[in-house]
Amino acid sequence: MTGVLPIAATAKQMGKRGLVVPSANLAEAMVVEGLAVYGFDHLRGVIEFLHDPSRYVAPSYQRSEADTATSPLDLMEVKGQSHARRALEVAAAGGHNLIFVGPPGSGKTLLARRIPSILPPMTFEEALETTRIYSVAGLLQGRGLITDRPFRSPHHSASGPSLVGGGSFPKPGEISLASNGILFLDELTEFKRDVLDFLRQPLEDGFVTVTRTRQSVVFPAKFMLVASTNPCPCGYFGDAIQPCTCSPRQREQYWARLSGPLMDRIDLQVMVNRLKPEEITSQEQGEPSAIVRARVARARKIQQERFAQEPNVRCNAQMESRHLRQFCQLDERSKSLLEGAIRRLGLSARASDRVLKVSRTIADLAESDKIQANHVAEAIQYRTFDRMSS
Numbered sequence: 144m145t146g147v148l149p150i151a152a153t154a155k156q157m158g159k160r161g162l163v164v165p166s167a168n169l170a171e172a173m174v175v176e177g178l179a180v181y182g183f184d185h186l187r188g189v190i191e192f193l194h195d196p197s198r199y200v201a202p203s204y205q206r207s208e209a210d211t212a213t214s215p216l217d218l219m220e221v222k223g224q225s226h227a228r229r230a231l232e233v234a235a236a237g238g239h240n241l242i243f244v245g246p247p248g249s250g251k252t253l254l255a256r257r258i259p260s261i262l263p264p265m266t267f268e269e270a271l272e273t274t275r276i277y278s279v280a281g282l283l284q285g286r287g288l289i290t291d292r293p294f295r296s297p298h299h300s301a302s303g304p305s306l307v308g309g310g311s312f313p314k315p316g317e318i319s320l321a322s323n324g325i326l327f328l329d330e331l332t333e334f335k336r337d338v339l340d341f342l343r344q345p346l347e348d349g350f351v352t353v354t355r356t357r358q359s360v361v362f363p364a365k366f367m368l369v370a371s372t373n374p375c376p377c378g379y380f381g382d383a384i385q386p387c388t389c390s391p392r393q394r395e396q397y398w399a400r401l402s403g404p405l406m407d408r409i410d411l412q413v414m415v416n417r418l419k420p421e422e423i424t425s426q427e428q429g430e431p432s433a434i435v436r437a438r439v440a441r442a443r444k445i446q447q448e449r450f451a452q453e454p455n456v457r458c459n460a461q462m463e464s465r466h467l468r469q470f471c472q473l474d475e476r477s478k479s480l481l482e483g484a485i486r487r488l489g490l491s492a493r494a495s496d497r498v499l500k501v502s503r504t505i506a507d508l509a510e511s512d513k514i515q516a517n518h519v520a521e522a523i524q525y526r527t528f529d530r531m532s533s
């Protein structure tokens with residue numbers, strides 16, 4: 144049965160003391176505290192229960208400690224790529240959208256799949272929100288509270304409805320299932336452009352409205368977008384070893400597919416190069432995920448305190464204009480740096496706001512109260528592709 148968790152939460156709100164559910168949904172209903180939940184396999188059991196409820200004891204839910212089980216993929220296994228690793232850390236620290244652009248074999252997918260290993264555990268509120276979405280989608284499969292941040296990686300043949308939600312009884316799509324976690328779009332340019340256009344509004348709002356003839360439903364969609372793509376059709380533009388065989392026109396058309404408005408909403412745009420031969424043979428391991436995650440957690444803690452009074456903002460990436468005025472003030476030097484970048488790269492107002500948010504996160508990682516010029520300069524570096532896609 145789908146949607147048992149929201150039903151249980153509503154029963155609690157209505158002041159009900161208990162709830163009878165199918166056994167298979169017991170774990171998820173028990174997530175709601177202060178509600179006695181009984182699970183049965185057959186109606187006969189329910190009838191016996193109703194005859195003499197005092198003979199039954201509702202099982203109690205043991206909330207486990209925040210799940211710190213590490214993801215099986217560790218950043219330690221990634222050699223070199225200090226620039227891309229840094230971008231990954233900044234993205235995780237502030238909840239920013241990120242795209243890796245690089246030739247085949249540069250390890251961009253390898254890097255992206257390791258993001259879950261450096262993200263902080265979900266708060267209880269986040270876990271509850273995510274569990275509700277999976278409950279409605281019928282994907283809990285007997286589980287109780289989901290404590291791992293979701294990592295969703297839909298195939299590029301995915302349809303609009305499967306990505307954003309739909310159906311005659313609206314169901315949440317991939318962007319909602321990725322809420323409080325990651326939506327990973329591998330080979331972004333392979334996705335249909337009209338399907339990508341569906342992402343724009345949810346990326347801005349943090350929710351999606353699915354409208355059908357019967358009803359319209361709002362689902363949360365607070366996901367971090369992580370994407371990867373080749374730099375051109377042949378894949379080797381900018382590669383040190385293999386020359387690109389595409390014409391300028393082909394490259395232009397390729398970037399046009401990504402559409403400026405979508406790139407506008409990607410805070411961190413990072414070129415990933417193939418390793419040099421001496422880097423490939425090097426025995427040196429990368430920094431382990433646990434150490435990176437500790438730095439990310441410190442930066443998130445600062446944000447938690449900053450947004451303690453803001454129920455809808457959990458990290459820097461979710462700031463609105465009024466927060467930018469309050470928390471992202473720049474001194475003269477930083478201001479002229481940003482203005483220079485707006486002119487040089489032709490940044491839109493939206494893109495320049497995103498530079499400010501990323502600067503805030505870089506300052507938080509440095510545990511600096513004020514945003515400094517070097518923080519802004521680093522944030523600007525991550526706007527490599529605004530030019531190419533506009």
Ligand SMILES: [Zn+2]
Nearest residue numbers: 375377387389
């Ligand atoms: Zn090429």
